[in-house]
Amino acid sequence: MSNYNIVTFSSLEFIFRFLPFFLTAFYLAPSRYKKIVLFLASLVFYAFGAPVFLPLLMVLTAFNCVLGQKLCSHKGEQKERRRWLIAAVLLDVIVLAGFKLLSASRAVLPDGGFQEAAELGLPLGISFYLFKMLSYQIDCYHGKAGQHGWLDAALYFCLFPQLVSGPVMRFEGMERIRWQIKGMQTIGRRLENGLYYFTIGLGAKVLLADRLGILWHDLETIGFESISTPLAWLGAFAFSLELYFDFAGYSLMAAGIGVMLGIPFVQNFAHPYAAGSVREFFRRWHMTLGSWFRDYVYIPLGGNRRGMARCIVNLAAVWILTGLWHGGTLNFLIWGIVLFGFVVAEKLFLGKHLEKHRVFSVCYILAVMPVTWMIFAITDLGQLGIYMKKLFPFLEQFAGRTVGVVNTGDFLKYIKLYGSVLCVSALFCIPQISVWLEKHRRKPVVVVVIALIFWGSIYMIANAALNPFLYFSF
């Protein structure tokens, strides 16, 4: 089963097999059966990706459906509803934290059952579907979930376009899905719009992120101790762009598939690299996660309504949790704390300078983000230390020299190899370019360009998939 790479949107199996078959069934199904078709398709999708973890998803779905129904329909005492909420939140948080901890401690676990479980890795999509479950329970408690049946909730948790890597849509999004299809025109319009987002996302992932990923891999192959400072910076920029186009591309594909089904477009990225501060950056980056933390952690803790000191404590909670959510190793915690530091500094004094001087804020983002992404990327702290010394050679005076063999002209080779893809990637970080593209997307020339992006991506995927030997070149 695992030979069929259906859970990856940018695979031939998904684009040419799963999606067309599913869409045909979905469009043909009578309106009242569409939900069940989508739900079953989502389970099949998950079964192809991670059959071992399907029972876990189903059990968690069942529990959360039952608890949600209790929270929504229970007219009884507030105390009792509160107890149900605590039970639901505890269940979800313990499962999520447990799996994260298990996966993070893989290396130190003794042989045996736990070690074997840890070897399987984190269950596919667990960070995303459990966050949906948590927000659902809290929304139910606050009476925001409206009237709905168990299938709506189950479908919300398992919705295949969002199951593996988000976006973390809210339950209210489910109420806005239009299950009714009025003639071929509706289908045509949904496919036209959905395909546009899907193709742009696919191109971002396959034509930009995957190419940039090779540069980062090359650096790891050389060994961080042997790269020059310019190459270290080039690598940090390349990784920053790769992460963005990979994740934003994925989110666009997910949103595009959603649009084909009648789900409202879920925006997850809004040109983060055009931001003028770290705070603004994360309001534009992985927006559904950011707003989740805002609504379910920051504001319930009091947000900024209880004075500056309390606000800073609340921010610390949000950023430490954000760090841990991304991974269980120590570097993610450091990453969260460093970002918290920048956010607080901006809140206290840096913010007003950044707002006044646009050039300063651009330079600030272009320097701060790549460096913090390195903390995110390099899970081994020793290696991270080496990379930081490469980025900032003066650190060697305090932290000792790194022993390596540096080819001082190395960055020239990589600029030559990756310069064009780096430039195109940088261009697509400028908001005006995507805005222009979207505005003119019905013009014949633009349509041809988008079609070329689609087939160009398929060309890359097909050759990687059908020529297993050809793409290994040493």
Place this chain on the structure above:
Amino acid sequence: MKWFRKYPLLLTLTVSGLLLSLAGLWKSQGGWQENAYDVRTAPFSALVFRDIHDKVSSTDIEPGDVAATEPPEGQELDPAAEEERKMTAGTGADGPDETETAAEKVYDFVQVDESYFDDAVFIGDSRTVGLFEYGGMEERATFYCKTSLTIWNVLEKPIVQLEGEKKPVSVEEALSRKQFGKVYLMVGINELGRGNITLFMEQYKKVMTRIRELQPDAILFVEGIMRVAGEKNAEDPIFNNTNINARNEQIALLADQKDVFYIDVNEAVCDEEGNLNAEYTFDQIHLKAAYYQVWKQFLMEHGVVRDA
């Protein structure tokens, strides 16, 4: 037109997709079935893309690809290969006869210093590129190397940028213009998945014969293919050490200890189990930059100094 205005992308992709599928369907009738194509996982249009890709890079892969994808044709190559073998054997026997005094003498490896590489040329794939970039010999030795170089294209591929030339020339051309004292050759990992050992060795001998013609006085070092690390070795059905060792055993037979020598860097970079030392590599295949020194030291311990 009205439809196109309403659904431009949908229609463009549908029409182009249909055309590509038809082309792919037509392709699939023409002998492509034997390839790793599975209708359950890939559309017919993917076949067209593979075809385009193969055409674009045909100079890189033609011989190996023929051998890999159409095994029956490999047999047709045999008569020609047989002839090649005779040719190689011929040179092996005739060559030394011409320089009788030197030919009788068998040499052992000796320790040399870096100046030994002043008149050496290293030919190879990405591993040799790494040696060039991080071995600290770029000032002394000459390097004709390129990522993904194979025994099939090592001589023809235009990869050498000579001074005063606008376009890169082939290794064959470069070797015909300048004489070297030592020629080091390490290729063989990229083509592990193509052809078989017999075809690989036929080609290897052909390349050696040609290099000998172009460099009659040079010492030829045939280098064993560097192995991969343990994890890769255990997982990869193609790029594993069993396959590498099988080819190395054959390459080693080319040595005569007179003017062709076999050296195997694996002696220096592998662990007790014979896998590339996990500490020396990140990607399981290439040395990390800092460990090219180990290779260089190994080369310095394996010099051959012939009597003047």
